[in-house]
Amino acid sequence: xxxxxxxxxxxxxxxxxxxxxxxxxxxxxxxxxxxxxxxxxxxxxxxxxxxxxxxxxxxxxxxxxxxxxxxxxxxxxxxxxxxxxxxxxxxxxxxxxxxxxxxxxxxxxxxxxxxxxxxxxxxxxxxxxxxxxxxxxxxxxxxxxxxxxxxxxxxxxxxxxxxxxxxxxxxxxxxxxxxxxxxxxxxxxxxxxxxxxxxxxxxxxxxxxxxxxxxxxxxxxxxxxxxxxxxxxxxxxxxxxxxxxxxxxxxxxxxxxxxxxxxxxxxxxxxxxxxxxxxxxxxxxxxxxxxxxxxxxxxxxxxxxxxxxxxxxxxxxxxxxxxxxxxxxxxxxxxxxxxxxxxxxxxxxxxxxxxxxx
Amino acid sequence: xxxxxxxxxxxxxxxxxxxxxxxxxxxxxxxxxxxxxxxxxxxxxxxxxxxxxxxxxxxxxxxxxxxxxxxxxxxxxxxxxxxxxxxxxxxxxxxxxxxxxxxxxxxxx
Numbered sequence: 432x433x434x435x436x437x438x439x440x441x442x443x444x445x446x447x448x449x450x451x452x453x454x455x456x457x458x459x460x461x462x463x464x465x466x467x468x469x470x471x472x473x474x475x476x477x478x479x480x481x482x483x484x485x486x487x488x489x490x491x492x493x494x495x496x497x498x499x500x501x502x503x504x505x506x507x508x509x510x511x512x513x514x515x516x517x518x519x520x521x522x523x524x525x526x527x528x529x530x531x532x533x534x535x536x537x538x539x540x541x542x543x544x545x546x547x548x549x550x551x552x553x554x555x556x557x558x559x560x561x562x563x564x565x566x567x568x569x570x571x572x573x574x575x576x577x578x579x580x581x582x583x584x585x586x587x588x589x590x591x592x593x594x595x596x597x598x599x600x601x602x603x604x605x606x607x608x609x610x611x612x613x614x615x616x617x618x619x620x621x622x623x624x625x626x627x628x629x630x631x632x633x634x635x636x637x638x639x640x641x642x643x644x645x646x647x648x649x650x651x652x653x654x655x656x657x658x659x660x661x662x663x664x665x666x667x668x669x670x671x672x673x674x675x676x677x678x679x680x681x682x683x684x685x686x687x688x689x690x691x692x693x694x695x696x697x698x699x700x701x702x703x704x705x706x707x708x709x710x711x712x713x714x715x716x717x718x719x720x721x722x723x724x725x726x727x728x729x730x731x732x733x734x735x736x737x738x739x740x741x742x743x744x745x746x747x748x749x750x751x752x753x754x755x756x757x758x759x760x761x762x763x764x765x766x767x768x769x770x771x772x773x774x775x776x777x778x779x780x781x782x783x784x785x786x787x788x789x
Numbered sequence: 790x791x792x793x794x795x796x797x798x799x800x801x802x803x804x805x806x807x808x809x810x811x812x813x814x815x816x817x818x819x820x821x822x823x824x825x826x827x828x829x830x831x832x833x834x835x836x837x838x839x840x841x842x843x844x845x846x847x848x849x850x851x852x853x854x855x856x857x858x859x860x861x862x863x864x865x866x867x868x869x870x871x872x873x874x875x876x877x878x879x880x881x882x883x884x885x886x887x888x889x890x891x892x893x894x895x896x897x898x
Contacts, residue, residue, distance in 0.1 A: 486845035489868050553799050560808045571820040580824070580868045588873070589822060616795040 433458045438770070442471050446548045446774040449784040453777070457770055465765045467758070472788040480748040484510055484584070484718060484737075487745060491735075492578055494750060495786045497540060500533045500573075501728040502786075503582045505735040506748075508662065510584045513722035513739060514714065520664075521708040522586035527664040528599075528701045529573065529581055530726070531694040536565045537729035538687045538694075539610070541781045545684065546617075548778050549626045557613045561606050568602050571595060586711030596702050607695045614688050627680035631776035633764055634678055641760035644753050645731020646690060647780055650683040652676045657727035668700050680779040687781075717742045728753055730781050752786035823884040824867040829858060831898045833879035840871035840880060858898040862887060 436457045442450035450471035456464030476494055480487040492503040504526060511518060539562035546554035566576050572591055573579035581587055591599070617623055633643070638651040648655060649672060656672035658665045673689045675682040718739030725734045731753030738747040757780045765773060810817055819825070836858065838851040848864035849871060851857075867887075872880050 485843065485870070489845040489866060489870075553795065557799075563808070567820075570823065572822075574820075574822040574824040574869065575867065578866070578868075588869070612798070613795075616798070620795070 435463065440773065444774075446778060448544070449782070451782065451784050453773075455765070455770070455773065460770050462765050462768050462770060462773065465762050467761070469758075469784065469788055472785045474785075474789065476789040477748050477750055480506075481745050483743045484739075484745055485743070487748065488583065489578075489580060491748070491750070492580065494752070494789055495728075495783060496577060497537050497783065498533055498728045498730070498733075498786075499577055500529050500569075500579050500581065501726050501733055502750075503579070504530060504663075505724050505726045505728075505733050506737070507582045507584050508724035508726065509722045509735045509737040510718060512724055513718050513720050513737060514584070514716065516585050516714045517712055519586055519709045519712060521590075521705060522710045523664040524701050524705040525587045525591060525710065526582055527668070528591070528698055529569070529579065529587075530663070531698045531701070532565055532569050532572075534694045534729045535606075535691050535698075536562050536569070538691045539565065541687060541729075542684070542691075545775070545778050546623075548774055549623060551617075551620075551623055554613065554617050554620075554623070558610070561610050561613070564602050564606050568599055571598070583711070585714040586709070588711070590710050591705075596705075600699060600702060603695050603698060607692065610691065618685070618688070624681065626772075626775060627684060627779070630680045630772045631764055631768065631779060632677075632679045633760060637760060637763060638678065641763070642756050643731075643760050644756045645727070645729075645781075646686045647683055647731070647757055649674045650686045651678040657725055657732050660725070662724075662726060664701060664704075667704060668697055670697060680775060683779045718745065730754055730783055730786075731757060750789050752783065752789070754780075754783045754787040758782065758787070819884050819886065821884060823882075823886075824869050825883045825885045826862045826865060826867070826887055827860065827871060828881045828883045829860065829898050830879045830881070831858070833877045834858065834898070835877055835879075837876070839874050839876070843870045843874050845870065860896045860898070861893065862896065863890070863893050 438455045438457055440453035440455055441447055442452045452468040454466045455462050476490060480490045488503050488506055491506040492499045494502045539558045543555045543558040570576045573581040633651055635651050638648055652674050654672050654674050673686055673693055675686045719741040721738045723736045725732055733753055734751040736749040737745055740746050765776060768776060836851055836853050841849040841851045845868060846864045846866045848861040850859040869882055872882050
């Protein structure tokens with residue numbers, strides 16, 4: 432029997448922005464055993480959100496530093512479901528615009544981080560330059576780069592006028608043209624392809640067995656997207672979820688690249704279909720009963736559950752972030768991989784540990 | 790050949806205007822809706838305490854008896870809830886990013 436080496440990977444590792452500890456068992460260069468530990472980022476947000484729901488929105492928004500808008504959106508969705516709060520159509524479109532802008536920014540950010548992990552600094556700089564325009568656009572619409580504080584029960588907190596809409600379409604047009612060029616070039620790059628093609632192959636059966644969600648699932652050719660449920664304005668936007676066959680790292684990259692362009696199209700469609708009207712219906716009162724709501728975050732299905740007792744203070748808030756569903760499969764997926772491919776394969780799942788541990 | 794065009798694109802960027810803003814030479818202007826710190830108009834304020842009640846970060850302390858209004862910009866998360874609820878429009882959002890400080894400064898009106 433060959434000697435086995437145990438290599439700790441994390442909690443501090445150059446490619447990981449957030450702490451997770453992988454314990455890898457190696458036989459020479461091949462991984463034969465995988466285990467991981469979570470719990471370095473626990474902040475007790477679920478407990479902290481058991482307060483006045485108007486204050487808890489801002490607490491839930493701080494679960495994630497990248498997709499904060501979708502967290503507040505899902506929480507507010509729960510409140511609206513439990514309290515039967517009507518939402519104007521214009522507010523629904525504006526929320527959809529925010530969610531899609533956030534998806535563009537998150538995917539561009541991830542492509543940059545992944546490029547950095549494989550040593551492609553040029554691509555990292557180019558994608559982050561495009562991302563900056565999208566983030567500036569969100570700042571102009573909502574008032575802040577990351578913690579938007581835009582969605583409230585009954586509507587949104589700021590309107591988009593004609594001038595701003597025109598500016599947004601110009602920015603998105605420029606981002607699309609530039610990102611298309613970079614994506615075309617990078618997807619034919621020999622060095623990049625050799626790092627990601629045929630590495631970390633996850634077949635459909637494995638994907639379904641572990642309940643993988645989001646772009647990682649769609650990278651296996653499974654056509655499923657929470658946006659197809661038709662929450663907010665998605666029911667009026669005719670679209671098909673992006674899928675890519677293969678299930679390897681390359682297909683997970685390609686799904687995100689294609690989704691970025693799809694999101695740009697969806698934002699353009701929203702601006703075309705949006706009609707003037709009110710953006711907020713004031714709601715005051717307690718929340719009674721239970722409600723669950725799910726949204727498609729940039730990393731997959733995000734699930735919130737709340738229980739109220741008729742007052743403004745919530746009894747229970749449960750948050751299930753997409754990375755928790757995506758992580759479990761790595762225990763099987765990493766087996767038999769070369770050690771040098773482990774960082775890229777873990778990153779290809781776009782893990783966000785601060786979401787997972789709340 | 791395809792790889793060459795990405796390299797030539799990047800080399801071309803050397804002779805273009807930088808995408809970043811070089812701070813001391815060009816001032817960074819936040820958009821009008823940007824949420825920075827709050828400014829209180831003490832003449833308009835009636836010390837009702839509504840802003841302190843809705844503040845998620847509890848950074849506003851209103852004392853009606855002593856007629857003081859204390860605001861802690863370090864604790865403030867710039868959510869603009871106080872501006873929204875103020876009936877007298879006494880609070881305004883100051884669209885400038887917070888400056889780094891060495892110690893906690895509580896602004897008293």
